[in-house]
Amino acid sequence: MENVFDYEDIQLIPAKCVVNSRSECDTSVTLGGRTFKLPVVPANMQTIIDEKIALYLAENDYFYIMHRFEPEKRIEFVKDMHARGLFASISVGVKEDEYDFIQQLKEEQLVPEYITIDIAHGHSNAVIEMIKHIKKNLPNSFVIAGNVGTPEAVRELEHAGADATKVGIGPGKVCITKIKTGFGTGGWQLAALRWCAKAASKPVIADGGIRTHGDIAKSVRFGATMVMIGSLFAGHEESPGETVERDGFLYKEYFGSASEFQKGEKKNVEGKKMFVEYKGPLQETLTEMEQDLQSSISYAGGDKLSSIRNVDYVVVKNSIFNGDKVY
Ligand SMILES: NC(=O)C1=CN([C@@H]2O[C@H](COP(=O)(O)OP(=O)(O)OC[C@H]3O[C@@H](n4cnc5c(N)ncnc54)[C@H](OP(=O)(O)O)[C@@H]3O)[C@@H](O)[C@H]2O)C=CC1
Numbered sequence: 150m151e152n153v154f155d156y157e158d159i160q161l162i163p164a165k166c167v168v169n170s171r172s173e174c175d176t177s178v179t180l181g182g183r184t185f186k187l188p189v190v191p192a193n194m195q196t197i198i199d200e201k202i203a204l205y206l207a208e209n210d211y212f213y214i215m216h217r218f219e220p221e222k223r224i225e226f227v228k229d230m231h232a233r234g235l236f237a238s239i240s241v242g243v244k245e246d247e248y249d250f251i252q253q254l255k256e257e258q259l260v261p262e263y264i265t266i267d268i269a270h271g272h273s274n275a276v277i278e279m280i281k282h283i284k285k286n287l288p289n290s291f292v293i294a295g296n297v298g299t300p301e302a303v304r305e306l307e308h309a310g311a312d313a314t315k316v317g318i319g320p321g322k323v324c325i326t327k328i329k330t331g332f333g334t335g336g337w338q339l340a341a342l343r344w345c346a347k348a349a350s351k352p353v354i355a356d357g358g359i360r361t362h363g364d365i366a367k368s369v370r371f372g373a374t375m376v377m378i379g380s381l382f383a384g385h386e387e388s389p390g391e392t393v394e395r396d397g398f399l400y401k402e403y404f405g406s407a408s409e410f411q412k413g414e415k416k417n418v419e420g421k422k423m424f425v426e427y428k429g430p431l432q433e434t435l436t437e438m439e440q441d442l443q444s445s446i447s448y449a450g451g452d453k454l455s456s457i458r459n460v461d462y463v464v465v466k467n468s469i470f471n472g473d474k475v476y
């Protein structure tokens with residue numbers, strides 16, 4: 150790979166405005182046959198989303214993916230969302246129990262509209278087998294598979310039946326994969342997204358490394374249909390992470406899904422914990438994201454999200470650590 154770059158290295162170039170107000174710009178996106186207000190989904194992590202947030206997002210036409218770290222609650226979750234006339238979007242792993250879980254869903258005629266296979270190294274036979282198992286038993290579920298960081302992986306997962314792939318190995322704020330293993334897309338996530346999206350024939354979800362709202366527009370420019378975000382969603386009133394007070398300021402806990410805090414043991418740890426500043430209600434951030442993205446669309450010279458896809462850009466600097474501290 151040549152000419153790698155990350156979010157902070159790119160500036161999109163404005164085109165002539167065609168709207169009279171940013172409010173005319175439409176930020177909605179379609180994924181799996183549903184239309185959502187924003188091309189943004191909070192990360193399927195235990196300090197980012199819980200049942201209450203999932204319900205709020207679904208009721209208000211935002212996409213969501215429930216995490217998989219309380220597996221015993223998933224059947225009830227799907228039933229509850231369906232009882233409310235809402236879509237169910239859950240996550241699974243690849244271990245043996247998960248095969249039984251998919252079987253159970255089938256037996257109970259519960260068909261989640263979206264199933265995300267949530268694995269660190271998604272370019273694997275384990276994920277390919279799970280895609281096939283889901284597609285065989287729940288053919289109407291939209292399957293998102295990940296995470297990956299190469300075009301080969303995107304093609305293989307799509308070929309196995311994935312309806313979308315999720316790109317990002319190690320760019321996350323609480324990720325230490327790049328430090329512990331030497332591998333990943335951390336520091337060049339945006340270039341990796343471009344590389345993968347060019348190979349994709351189905352939607353790509355950019356996952357990790359989003360530090361500003363402008364990074365959402367940049368992700369769309371480089372091929373993302375949807376953008377998964379953890380750290381920017383960690384500090385809300387509703388965020389499930391613990392709230393702590395330090396020197397009169399409030400903070401919320403945010404930990405990695407492969408951290409000892411999630412796993413309950415120090416085995417194959419590839420995530421850390423941090424505290425992010427408290428930032429009030431979730432809806433305020435969603436509204437601000439929408440307004441910022443409307444503005445991005447206007448700078449792109451259009452009135453819908455797809456206008457961003459074709460804008461020119463420049464590479465203005467190069468910084469491999471993506472603004473993060475190493476630990
Ligand atoms: N996006 C990212 O960059 C990353 C995300 N994560 C997140 O952390 C969580 C835990 O992920 P994960 O450890 O995959 O899930 P699990 O702990 O559920 O592991 C899934 C299965 O894959 C195996 N496995 C895990 N990593 C590898 C690997 N590198 N090579 C071969 N087999 C592997 C595990 O076995 P065994 O444990 O015995 O190896 C296990 O059987 C997920 O939510 C994931 O999204 C974690 C790291 C990176």
Ligand SMILES: Nc1nc2c(ncn2[C@@H]2O[C@H](COP(=O)(O)O)[C@@H](O)[C@H]2O)c(=O)[nH]1
Pocket residue numbers: 192193194296317318319320321322323324325326327356357358359377378379380381404405406407408419420421
């Ligand atoms: N390497 C690890 N990556 C992780 C872990 N837990 C979650 N993640 C990934 O990070 C993104 C969120 O990134 P952010 O920059 O928006 O905060 C999330 O969606 C996962 O893909 C982990 O323990 N290790």
